[in-house]
Amino acid sequence: MLKIWSMKQQQAASNAEGGPKKKKVTAAQLRAQKDITELALPSTMRTNFPDPEDILNFTLTIEPDEGMYKGGSFNFTFAINQNFPHEPPKVKCTQKIYHPNIDLEGNVCLNILREDWKPVLNLNAVIVGLQFLFLEPNPSDPLNKEAAEDLRLTRENFKRNVKSSMQGGYIKNVQFDKVLK
Amino acid sequence: MTVADHPKCGAGGLGCEVLKNLALSGFTDIHVIDMDTIDVSNLNRQFLFRAADVGKPKATVAAEFVMRRVKGVTITPYYGAIQDKGPDYYMQFQLVICGLDSVEARRWINATLVDMVDPENQESLKPLIDGGTEGFKGQSRVILPTLSSCYECSLDMLTPRAAVPMCTLASIPRQPAHCIEWASILEWPRIMGDKKLDNDDPEHITWLYEKALERAKEFNITGVTYSMTQGVVKNIIPAIASTNAIIAASCCNEALKIITSCSPFMNNYMMYMGDEGVYTHTFEHEKKEGCPVCGTLATDYEASGEWTLDEFIERLKEKPDIQIKKPTLSTERRKLYYAGPPQLMEMTRPNLDKKLKDLMDSGEEVAITDPGLPFSLRLNVIFSK
Numbered sequence: 260m261l262k263i264w265s266m267k268q269q270q271a272a273s274n275a276e277g278g279p280k281k282k283k284v285t286a287a288q289l290r291a292q293k294d295i296t297e298l299a300l301p302s303t304m305r306t307n308f309p310d311p312e313d314i315l316n317f318t319l320t321i322e323p324d325e326g327m328y329k330g331g332s333f334n335f336t337f338a339i340n341q342n343f344p345h346e347p348p349k350v351k352c353t354q355k356i357y358h359p360n361i362d363l364e365g366n367v368c369l370n371i372l373r374e375d376w377k378p379v380l381n382l383n384a385v386i387v388g389l390q391f392l393f394l395e396p397n398p399s400d401p402l403n404k405e406a407a408e409d410l411r412l413t414r415e416n417f418k419r420n421v422k423s424s425m426q427g428g429y430i431k432n433v434q435f436d437k438v439l440k
Numbered sequence: 441m442t443v444a445d446h447p448k449c450g451a452g453g454l455g456c457e458v459l460k461n462l463a464l465s466g467f468t469d470i471h472v473i474d475m476d477t478i479d480v481s482n483l484n485r486q487f488l489f490r491a492a493d494v495g496k497p498k499a500t501v502a503a504e505f506v507m508r509r510v511k512g513v514t515i516t517p518y519y520g521a522i523q524d525k526g527p528d529y530y531m532q533f534q535l536v537i538c539g540l541d542s543v544e545a546r547r548w549i550n551a552t553l554v555d556m557v558d559p560e561n562q563e564s565l566k567p568l569i570d571g572g573t574e575g576f577k578g579q580s581r582v583i584l585p586t587l588s589s590c591y592e593c594s595l596d597m598l599t600p601r602a603a604v605p606m607c608t609l610a611s612i613p614r615q616p617a618h619c620i621e622w623a624s625i626l627e628w629p630r631i632m633g634d635k636k637l638d639n640d641d642p643e644h645i646t647w648l649y650e651k652a653l654e655r656a657k658e659f660n661i662t663g664v665t666y667s668m669t670q671g672v673v674k675n676i677i678p679a680i681a682s683t684n685a686i687i688a689a690s691c692c693n694e695a696l697k698i699i700t701s702c703s704p705f706m707n708n709y710m711m712y713m714g715d716e717g718v719y720t721h722t723f724e725h726e727k728k729e730g731c732p733v734c735g736t737l738a739t740d741y742e743a744s745g746e747w748t749l750d751e752f753i754e755r756l757k758e759k760p761d762i763q764i765k766k767p768t769l770s771t772e773r774r775k776l777y778y779a780g781p782p783q784l785m786e787m788t789r790p791n792l793d794k795k796l797k798d799l800m801d802s803g804e805e806v807a808i809t810d811p812g813l814p815f816s817l818r819l820n821v822i823f824s825k
């Protein structure tokens with residue numbers, strides 16, 4: 260045990276540190292702080308913190324200015340846990356929307372939110388990924404099978420359905436939330 | 441899990457082995473922490489437990505068993521989570537051995553032991569020996585908090601749990617596990633709403649099992665069972681008794697070497713693979729520059745309590761060795777100043793005009809992030825007299 264301490268003393272000589280021991284910001288919290296304050300949000304997106312003391316839970320609003328979902332305002336909740344960034348944030352859409360990669364419960368099929376998450380990825384990457392889902396809905400990764408099938412068959416019909424769903428209309432007996440801004 | 445003379449450790453698969461080895465190696469004062477109770481399924485390899493012990497705390501039963509069997513050893517059990525205890529508790533040990541099954545708990549004990557190191561006090565540096573197994577694979581490592589690579593340094597190296605794309609679960613399940621994951625990730629929240637899924641509640645597991653079974657039938661998949669449901673939901677990788685024995689042996693050897701200095705201890709990471717013969721590789725895992733736990737040890741920074749936060753930030757910006765431009769600052773208990781997003785910036789802006797002494801105590805740690813810093817910076821802000 261003595262030998263370990265002499266290593267420590269050598270290090271201490273070159274490294275000023277110490278002072279009274281106080282509680283530290285956790286690694287998860289610190290990483291979230293860095294990611295959140297350095298988000299590069301375009302004008303089509305904004306964050307909201309319902310409890311500003313809690314940076315681990317917030318909502319993101321996306322208002323696409325091009326593509327089939329233009330004119331809509333889409334809300335997602337982000338929940339970051341103490342295992343961040345080892346684990347990805349949990350992201351859910353709070354509205355019922357007609358999208359091949361988002362199911363009626365708000366689950367999102369985005370590779371970096373699950374199978375392709377890596378700790379080196381940050382919240383900005385997730386946000387860019389979500390924005391991309393509205394520009395390029397992807398029928399080959401369906402979470403809403405009807406919507407995916409619709410998109411695969413006729414893009415024009417799918418477009419019409421997206422429009423009507425965003426106005427709060429019905430598609431195949433399912434009523435969607437009005438999400439026009 | 442814990443050992444004193446002081447080692448301290450858990451009492452699961454690895455824990456049983458570690459406790460037995462420590463006692464037989466002559467350690468006389470051992471503490472053990474474990475938050476689990478004994479389940480029937482543990483009896484096959486957690487050899488300190490008998491059928492009559494089912495339902496009792498592992499820590500207590502393990503301690504009693506080993507004390508009965510090995511004369512002269514005192515084992516103090518604690519039935520609860522490692523997080524229940526603080527630095528004062530961990531300070532009593534000479535070293536800590538852990539055989540934890542969660543990343544979160546490992547990160548916690550690692551950060552706690554790194555934080556405890558006080559350069560003025562030799563006793564505050566507690567070597568951490570960490571063991572882990574996954575089927576035929578395992579690893580053991582020695583962490584000298586603040587001196588050598590810590591658990592957080594190698595977190596990026598961990599293979600994340602192999603996840604299946606959400607859309608596979610939703611539309612084309614191929615394996616029984618896909619049906620179980622579908623039930624827990626998609627079907628539970630859909631039907632149960634905000635009700636939280638409790639992995640330890642047999643009723644909840646039964647519900648998932650039944651849903652998964654129905655879905656498996658629909659897709660002609662066989663093999664969904666209750667115990668598999670439990671395993672998938674709790675992310676249990678089948679434990680192999682011999683892997684536990686090998687890793688526990690390595691952990692105990694290192695504990696013995698550290699405490700007695702009879703031989704140099706491991707530097708600092710051993711991985712073991714038993715799936716094709718026996719292969720081990722020992723190497724030095726290096727400290728990660730900017731590791732959020734050990735790479736950014738707080739340095740002291742002298743300031744006046746009369747400075748405003750704004751003044752403090754301006755002075756930091758002038759320091760050539762720091763190189764910050766648009767910093768965000770916080771302490772463990774509050775946000776000092778957030779450079780973004782707008783809502784948090786508005787909220788914290790009034791703090792800029794407040795005096796440091798009204799925002800923090802002398803010696804309190806300030807964590808700083810900045811777009812110009814790849815990592816974060818920690819300063820112990822000490823008020824000049």
Ligand SMILES: [Zn+2]
Binds near residue numbers: 590593594731
């Ligand atoms: Zn580290």
